[in-house]
Amino acid sequence: xxxxxxxxxxxxxxxxxxxxxxxxxxxxxxxAPQEFVSLLGPSGSGKTTxxxxxxxxxxxxxxxxxxGGRDVTYTPPHKRDIGIVFQNYALFPHMSVGxxxxxxxxxxxxxxxxxxxxxxxxLAMVDLAGYEERGIGQLSGGQRQRVxxxxxxxxxxxxxxxxxxxxxxxxxxxxxxxxELRQLHKRLGATIIYVTHDQREALTMSDRVxxxxxxxxxxxxxxxxxxxxxxxxxxxxxxxxxTLLPVERAGQDSVSLAGTVLKSARPIAATGELxxxxxxxxxxxxxxxxxxxxxxxxxxxxxxxFQGESLRVFLALDDGTxxxxxxxxxxxxxxxxxxxxxxxxxxxxxQDTIIVPKAGA
Amino acid sequence: xxxxxxxxxxxxxxxxxALMTLLAAPAVLVIAALVVIPVGWLAAQSIYDNGFTLxxxxxxxxxxxxxRSFALTFRIALMVTLLTLLLGYPVAYxxxxxxxxxxVLILACVMLPFWTSVLVRAYAWLVLLQRTGVAxxxxxxxxxxxxxxxxxxxxxxxxxxxxxxxxxxxxxxxxSTMQKIPRELMLAGASLxxxxxxxxxxxxxxxxLPGVVAGLTLVFVLTLGFYITPELLGGGRTIMISMxxxxxxxxxxxxxxxxxxxxxxxxxVLAIFAAVGRIIPLDKMLGQK
Numbered sequence: 001x002x003x004x005x006x007x008x009x010x011x012x013x014x015x016x017x018x019x020x021x022x023x024x025x026x027x028x029x030x031x032a033p034q035e036f037v038s039l040l041g042p043s044g045s046g047k048t049t050x051x052x053x054x055x056x057x058x059x060x061x062x063x064x065x066x067x068g069g070r071d072v073t074y075t076p077p078h079k080r081d082i083g084i085v086f087q088n089y090a091l092f093p094h095m096s097v098g099x100x101x102x103x104x105x106x107x108x109x110x111x112x113x114x115x116x117x118x119x120x121x122x123l124a125m126v127d128l129a130g131y132e133e134r135g136i137g138q139l140s141g142g143q144r145q146r147v148x149x150x151x152x153x154x155x156x157x158x159x160x161x162x163x164x165x166x167x168x169x170x171x172x173x174x175x176x177x178x179x180e181l182r183q184l185h186k187r188l189g190a191t192i193i194y195v196t197h198d199q200r201e202a203l204t205m206s207d208r209v210x211x212x213x214x215x216x217x218x219x220x221x222x223x224x225x226x227x228x229x230x231x232x233x234x235x236x237x238x239x240x241x242x243t244l245l246p247v248e249r250a251g252q253d254s255v256s257l258a259g260t261v262l263k264s265a266r267p268i269a270a271t272g273e274l275x276x277x278x279x280x281x282x283x284x285x286x287x288x289x290x291x292x293x294x295x296x297x298x299x300x301x302x303x304x305x306f307q308g309e310s311l312r313v314f315l316a317l318d319d320g321t322x323x324x325x326x327x328x329x330x331x332x333x334x335x336x337x338x339x340x341x342x343x344x345x346x347x348x349x350x351q352d353t354i355i356v357p358k359a360g361a
Numbered sequence: 362x363x364x365x366x367x368x369x370x371x372x373x374x375x376x377x378x379a380l381m382t383l384l385a386a387p388a389v390l391v392i393a394a395l396v397v398i399p400v401g402w403l404a405a406q407s408i409y410d411n412g413f414t415l416x417x418x419x420x421x422x423x424x425x426x427x428x429r430s431f432a433l434t435f436r437i438a439l440m441v442t443l444l445t446l447l448l449g450y451p452v453a454y455x456x457x458x459x460x461x462x463x464x465v466l467i468l469a470c471v472m473l474p475f476w477t478s479v480l481v482r483a484y485a486w487l488v489l490l491q492r493t494g495v496a497x498x499x500x501x502x503x504x505x506x507x508x509x510x511x512x513x514x515x516x517x518x519x520x521x522x523x524x525x526x527x528x529x530x531x532x533x534x535x536x537s538t539m540q541k542i543p544r545e546l547m548l549a550g551a552s553l554x555x556x557x558x559x560x561x562x563x564x565x566x567x568x569x570l571p572g573v574v575a576g577l578t579l580v581f582v583l584t585l586g587f588y589i590t591p592e593l594l595g596g597g598r599t600i601m602i603s604m605x606x607x608x609x610x611x612x613x614x615x616x617x618x619x620x621x622x623x624x625x626x627x628x629x630v631l632a633i634f635a636a637v638g639r640i641i642p643l644d645k646m647l648g649q650k
Binding site: 022043055056057076077078079080082083084086088090092093094103104106107108151152155161221 | 362381527543545548551552553554555556557559560563564567568
């Protein structure tokens with residue numbers, strides 16, 4: 001199948017109010033052609049509302065949506081040329097795989113002679129060649145997912161929306177599909193907007209991730225930037241596996257945590273309450289090998305949990321403040337963890353010392 | 362073979378089956394006592410009249426009175442069935458799509474007549490549809506007719522009242538089927554380029570067909586055996602099969618003839634269920650997934 005002409009998507013000040021509830025509150029997003037953007041947020045954050053507005057199922061209370069430079073805010077869904085993969089796939093149970101995939105072609109009254117070849121191409125794209133005659137009931141979850149994808153791509157949509165399409169699959173399959181979707185996106189060159197509440201999924205696949213909370217856009221950035229430069233405590237808590245600790249401002253580039261002064265290589269907000277976000281993988285067990293400017297901490301081990309590829313070590317500072325770190329489970333790293341109750345010297349590099357404003361938490 | 366060789370899970374399964382049979386037993390007994398025995402007695406009577414005879418059946422298949430009644434009954438049943446579908450489909454659609462308080466209200470309106478006696482409703486229609494009734498007065502007031510229409514004591518009256526009484530039997534299976542059609546399917550249809558009518562025709566309508574077939578069958582079969590309504594609104598001129606049965610008993614004291622008609626009707630109904638059952642399994646038709 002030919003490359004899909006992914007188009008630019010602009011969302012300008014989109015809002016949706018239900019009575020006094022602001023499901024979506026003045027959200028603006030500019031998505032580049034062929035970009036893969038995830039909308040990430042807890043339930044009730046407005047991501048599904050935003051998807052509904054993009055798909056044309058929900059009329060915004062204010063703002064506009066532009067697709068390829070054209071205002072489509074009031075265009076009905078069937079005239080938008082947006083391929084949608086629904087959470088439960090929404091395959092038509094009374095049609096075969098082939099009929100499902102051909103639905104967009106039929107609905108557009110394209111010449112019948114072109115169906116067979118296009119359907120074959122679309123199914124081959126998702127590794128389901130030869131499945132035309134199968135019934136939907138005969139497919140596994142992963143296969144249904146692929147059929148839904150083939151059906152959403154076959155008409156070369158200007159944009160593909162995906163609403164938590166992998167949430168019904170088991171973990172192994174989900175992770176495989178994430179990688180496949182990522183590769184498919186590169187091959188197709190489609191613009192994709194992907195809704196999820198799974199941060200790892202969003203980080204794995206996306207060019208950029210937009211974080212929503214209470215109907216507002218909190219931050220949109222590349223996965224690494226979100227992880228290392230969270231805009232506020234909410235993003236820091238949502239991305240990765242961070243422990244958030246309130247800290248006092250100790251200087252221009254340092255804060256004090258329960259009496260210990262920590263330096264940060266990042267700019268620190270001049271006013272407002274501050275929070276230190278320690279990602280579990282960035283807090284290291286001190287072994288004397290770190291860089292000289294590293295921050296040092298001491299804590300007592302309260303629990304060690306084996307989680308397969310890694311161990312999670314729960315710690316408490318002298319004043320009882322809980323912390324945790326992750327240590328790979330290989331022999332040498334695991335051997336550095338003292339027994340529960342023992343004290344442990346820790347280090348945190350200033351580059352990994354992330355200080356964010358508390359506002360928005 | 363000792364019992365120890367039996368797989369424990371199999372034993373458990375058997376015990377469960379035995380329990381289920383036990384639980385179903387009272388219902389089976391009631392049905393046997395109230396349905397199987399009377400129907401058997403009925404069938405026996407139709408072929409036994411001071412000795413074995415097929416005379417009653419011969420008359421049914423040769424005498425014109427019977428033929429006309431059967432033809433009329435099937436024609437009325439067909440009209441009633443199509444009309445209830447036409448009226449019931451939009452109502453069921455609305456009920457399946459309306460939000461919380463409204464869908465309950467719509468269904469309540471459909472069910473309301475259910476709680477009134479058929480007799481009362483038949484008389485009510487008699488009052489509404491008579492020459493000087495509300496219906497004729499309204500039609501005249503709006504200048505749609507100049508002379509009162511004959512809407513009772515004929516086929517039309519029977520059809521109108523029967524449609525009203527049997528509408529719930531159409532709406533309920535339709536509603537139950539429509540409610541199970543996932544909403545996303547129509548959204549998916551729209552997103553894939555299908556306009557509202559196209560998506561309805563290609564997605565919603567085919568998926569609601571089991572409900573349509575269930576409703577059609579129920580209403581058709583029920584109309585075949587309808588008695589009070591045609592008796593009251595047919596004015597003695599619209600003789601449906603059930604009335605032939607009652608006349609045979611009441612006027613001519615012909616129990617054998619009445620039984621034979623009943624048996625033929627029963628066979629017709631069973632044939633219809635069997636034919637429909639080939640398309641859609643009965644349990645599915647009665648709304649069990």
